[in-house]
Amino acid sequence: MPQQSDYIVIGAGSAGSSLTRRLIDAGHSVHVIEAGSVDTDPNIHSPQGWPALLTGPNDWAVMTTPQEHAAGRELFWPRGKVLGGSSSLNGMIYIRGHRDDYDAWEAEGNTGWGWDSVLPLFKRSEDHEDGASAFHGAGGPLHVSRLRDRHPAAQAFVDAAVALGHPLTEDFNGEIMEGAGFNHATIKDGKRHSAWQAFVVPVLDSPLLTVTTDALVHRVVIEGGQAVGVEYSVGGEMLVATADAEIILSAGAIGSPAVLHRSGVGDRADLAAAGVDVVVDLPGVGKNLHDHLLVGNIYESPSPLIPGRNNLLESQLFAHSRQTDDNAPDLQPLFLHLPYPTDGGDAPAQGFTIAPGLVAPRSRGTLRIASADPAAAAIVDPNILAEDYDVEALVDAVIMCREIGGHEALAPFVAREYVPSSAPADRDAIRSLVRALAGTYHHQVGTCRMGVGDDAVVDPQLRVRGVAGLRVADASIMPTVPRGNTNAPAIMVGEKSADLLLGA
Incomplete structure (x- = not known):
């Protein structure tokens, strides 16, 4: 007999976790189907453990196609395959993005998604250690903390940036985003507070909740234009789940379009290439793929840095490149007190990284399945650096970060600049550096685009067209x-979807 519930949520990541909690709280039965395992790895729960999770059993370890505009390289994209999804692998940075981001969504016809509409949803999720305010919430499931025992090198980065004219920012989620400062983090009692731990673990014993792990979703069964069930397998056994109300895909920017494709929903040509019959010709599925980009500017230190007590990603900077006059910043350089080669290349045994980051990319790529086999990797082509703006903005970011790295405030921590190994001769040399080094900020989005046009996959109520x-x-x-880390925005999408489903 099929497993039956009011709702099926496919994916236990950031959005799926917050959505599940709100449906349970409202008295509905929910079946969560997750491809990954239970979050038992100690490195998940240690704020310093995330580097050890990359390429491990809890990581989908997505590889892109060779990138035409990035020296022909294949990019490695870590994605969570575990309860909590990527919120169990990420750096725990809590950033919402700029208010203009959401107002732009609404201006495109996505009514109810502007800043004034989504801010209350962010606040509803939060239990911020500062308490309730105009910008923060208290009493929500997700603990948001300020970082204590700050690393001296991370402090030196902030000091250097401020000395060079960047404003000091106490809260990137407050009135003014721009500037240098320390992150707020999803850490509670010294442990990672993933979306799963925050939202679902407190209700794990609810009789309304069913959780199936290590389950590969083959397809959503669609009959007569209606989603009627989910076919999935556990240990090779094929199973079926049904929902009396609705089925919600929360498998992420890679997983959700892949499930739609396997279900026969997508661009006719993409489905034909994978040998899947067309159920709904929806060309936008898998299109509009984009991601924040990082470049590793690495410094070797004269001696090992003291161990970090927080998340290894304590401080950062929001700034404008010379390529934009937007009100919102387009750069997010990040300080890591470990060597972090964004191209997977060489790194010194000891040191730190200032990572020039682009958070308003204009290049767009695609995703399609290779076959109907749910275990087969998707064909992922983000087409990074195809737009000149992205290259030029990252060049500006590299120049900005190398200026900070060369400031006297960081001198006690620097033996030499390791990447680049020699000072670039000119802007052309930095362009080449960007194309050779650019990697992911782990913020892939867009493949089931919300909107009102023909390219939209879902409408503003998140219903698949x-x-x-x-x-x-x-x-x-x-x-x-x-324009910021995507964990908090994904949680907000889960909160919003719950309101849409519950008629709030």
Whole structure:
């Protein structure tokens, strides 16, 4: 007999976790189907453990196609395959993005997604250690903390940036985003507070909740234009789950479009290439793929840095490149007190990284499945650096970060600049450096774009066009990526989807 519930949530990541909690709280039965395992790895729960998780059993370890505009390199994209999804692998940075990001979504026809509408959802999730305020919430499931025992090198980065004219920022989620400062983090009692731990673990014993792990979703079964069930396998055994109300895809920017494709929903040509019959010809599925980009500016230190007590990603900077006059910053350089080669290349035994980051990319790529086999990797082509703006903005970011890295405040921590190994001769040399080094900020979005045009996959109520009873709720619905880390925005999408389902 099929497993039956009011709702099925496919994916236990950031959005799926917050959505599940709100549905349980409202008295509905929920079946969560997750491809990954239970979050038992100690490195998940240690704020310093995330580097050891990359390429491990809890990481999908997505590889892109060779990138035409990035020296022909294949990029490695870590993605969470575990309860909590990527919120169990990420750096625990809590950033919402700029208010203009959400107002732009609404201006495109996505009514109810502007800043004034989504800010209360962010606040509802929060239990911020500062308490309730105009910008923060208290009493929500997700603990947001300020970092204590700050690393001296991270402090030196902030000091250097401020000395060079960047403003000091106490809260990147407050009135003014721009400037240098320390992150707020999803850490509670010295442990990672993933979306799963925050939202679902407190209700794990609810009789309304069913959780199936290590389950590969083959397809959503669609009959007569209606989503009627989910076919999935556990240990090779094929199973079926049904939902009396709706099915919600929360498998992320890689997983959700892949499930739609396997279900026969997508661009006719993409489905034909994978040998899948067309159920709904929806050309936008898998399109609009984009991501924040990082470049590793690495410094070797004269002696090992003292161990970090927080998340190894304590301080950062929001700034404008010379390529934009937007009100919102387009750069997010990040300080890591470990060597972090964004191209997977060489790194010194000891040191730190100032990572020039681009958070308003204009290049767009695609994703499609290779076959109907759920175990087969998707064909992922983000087409990074195809737009000149992205290259030039990252060049500006490299120049900015190398200026900070060369400031006297960081001198006690620097033996030599390791990447680049010699000072670039000119701007052309930095362009080449960017194309050779650019990697992911781990913020992929956009492949099930929300909107009102023909390129939209879901409408502003997150309903899949052409399929009744099926919605998408995760970062894949974002028309454009917010200018900041995407964990908090994905949780917000889960909160919003719950309101849409419950008629709030």
